[in-house]
Amino acid sequence: MSRIETVAFGSPDDRTRQQLETCRGAAESLGENVRAVLCADAHVGYSMPIGGVLALTKHVAPAGIGFDVACGNCAVRTNLLASDIDTPKVMDEIWRVISFGMGRNNDERIDDHPVFDAILQSPVAGQRKLFQSARNQLGTVGAGNHYIDLFEDRVDGGLWVGVHFGSRGLGHKTCTGFLSLAAGKAFDEHTAEGGMNDAPLFLSLDTPLGQDYLAAMTIAGQYAYAGRDWVVNRVLKILGAEQTDYIHNHHNFAWQETHGGETYWVIRKGATPAFPGQRGFIGGTMGDDAVIVHGVESEASALALYSTVHGAGRTMSRTQAAGKTKRSTVWNCGQRDCVGDLPVSTPRAADGSNPKCPICQSKMHKHQKKEQVRKGCVDWPSWQTKLRAQGVELRGAGADEAPECYKRLDAVLAAHVGTIVVEHALRPIGVAMAGADVEDPFRD
Numbered sequence: 001m002s003r004i005e006t007v008a009f010g011s012p013d014d015r016t017r018q019q020l021e022t023c024r025g026a027a028e029s030l031g032e033n034v035r036a037v038l039c040a041d042a043h044v045g046y047s048m049p050i051g052g053v054l055a056l057t058k059h060v061a062p063a064g065i066g067f068d069v070a071c072g073n074c075a076v077r078t079n080l081l082a083s084d085i086d087t088p089k090v091m092d093e094i095w096r097v098i099s100f101g102m103g104r105n106n107d108e109r110i111d112d113h114p115v116f117d118a119i120l121q122s123p124v125a126g127q128r129k130l131f132q133s134a135r136n137q138l139g140t141v142g143a144g145n146h147y148i149d150l151f152e153d154r155v156d157g158g159l160w161v162g163v164h165f166g167s168r169g170l171g172h173k174t175c176t177g178f179l180s181l182a183a184g185k186a187f188d189e190h191t192a193e194g195g196m197n198d199a200p201l202f203l204s205l206d207t208p209l210g211q212d213y214l215a216a217m218t219i220a221g222q223y224a225y226a227g228r229d230w231v232v233n234r235v236l237k238i239l240g241a242e243q244t245d246y247i248h249n250h251h252n253f254a255w256q257e258t259h260g261g262e263t264y265w266v267i268r269k270g271a272t273p274a275f276p277g278q279r280g281f282i283g284g285t286m287g288d289d290a291v292i293v294h295g296v297e298s299e300a301s302a303l304a305l306y307s308t309v310h311g312a313g314r315t316m317s318r319t320q321a322a323g324k325t326k327r328s329t330v331w332n333c334g335q336r337d338c339v340g341d342l343p344v345s346t347p348r349a350a351d352g353s354n355p356k357c358p359i360c361q362s363k364m365h366k367h368q369k370k371e372q373v374r375k376g377c378v379d380w381p382s383w384q385t386k387l388r389a390q391g392v393e394l395r396g397a398g399a400d401e402a403p404e405c406y407k408r409l410d411a412v413l414a415a416h417v418g419t420i421v422v423e424h425a426l427r428p429i430g431v432a433m434a435g436a437d438v439e440d441p442f443r444d
Helices: 014-028 087-097 114-120 131-137 168-182 208-239 299-303 318-322 380-389 409-414
Strands: 035-043 050-056 072-081 147-153 158-165 243-250 252-259 262-269 271-273 279-282 290-295 307-309 323-333 341-343 364-375 393-397 420-435
Touching: 014 035, 014 050, 035 307, 035 409, 050 271, 072 208, 072 279, 087 147, 087 208, 087 393, 087 420, 114 131, 114 208, 131 168, 158 208, 158 420, 168 208, 208 243, 208 252, 243 271, 243 279, 262 271, 271 279, 279 307, 290 409, 307 409, 318 323, 341 364, 380 393
Parallel strands: 393 420
Antiparallel strands: 035 050, 050 262, 072 158, 072 243, 147 158, 147 420, 252 262, 271 307, 279 290, 290 420, 323 341, 323 364
């Protein structure tokens, strides 16, 4: 079969294009007949660009799918109007009840869910060992660009709930575990992950390791769906509302599909499946509309491997936006409103107790101190003022998620005209994300 050139929507930058071509070339060197797509929101990721699509016949790439296996979006329409609710009060309750950030557990323990049985029955021993942490984290939202949003339908004022996050620690440790196994190490043993622009590691689907990865990926996908459903249902409970419409998609996953008469495993990393009639929820920025779309049949749709954007797409790195900070550990006074601190090298007392504050003599505690060493490009207080003026109730977030860090969603959607139809435009009225003090260490 003749080689089909990479299809690009919009105007991806050269580095993003090259990153996907590196992935493609590495797969072709393994004898693969590859098809590749860049969606209009594409930007550089780890090994494979976000917004990239890679169709392979005999291999799968864990880092191509991403560390946040089965990250995705879920949106539900409620039986309420946006005008029916006290948005600030609801957002306060969401912020109080739902846990955001890295390594967080759900304060409302979930003891019984079918996905727990799936984890315990995983064919991968390392994934089975993740059961307890997975149970603790189900129903929590991560850091970075993960969120819970409330929206007002632009047409009729209906109230929608939208969420974006993935399989949490279970997915990340599943990905890193298979990178370790492929390097001949134990599942839970650290291995070097390579550079941002290195080609991803490919696992042959003719091997037990490749088949095990597919099974573990599927379980992580079930876990991600369960988490997003739990969060949405918990928000509905806060609202006292019922669900009247439901859209739910992964965008970091691999699916077995037929394209041009050939069967492929299609890896979508930050790309939404959009087969004819298939619906998707695509978020914008915290200051721009989100949309509900469905795919349509067209020549362009087929060239896109029935894929579309998953969001607006970053144009500015997190460090560029928020600046660079240096973290250090100090002894910090435990007394409220006291600013006393001491270097972490200060010894404990002879009896082993923590040192006392030099100002008030209260007991001190070790504390992570964050100091900004380079200023970022984003004026975050100004954005907070603008968002309030737009009627957006914001909880958490920071400069690295400001709207100027992203492309405009309407522009990236325009690049996919003829492949999707917008059903609903949704205006954000409430946004909750992990706070600016939560560092997101993941590169995707």
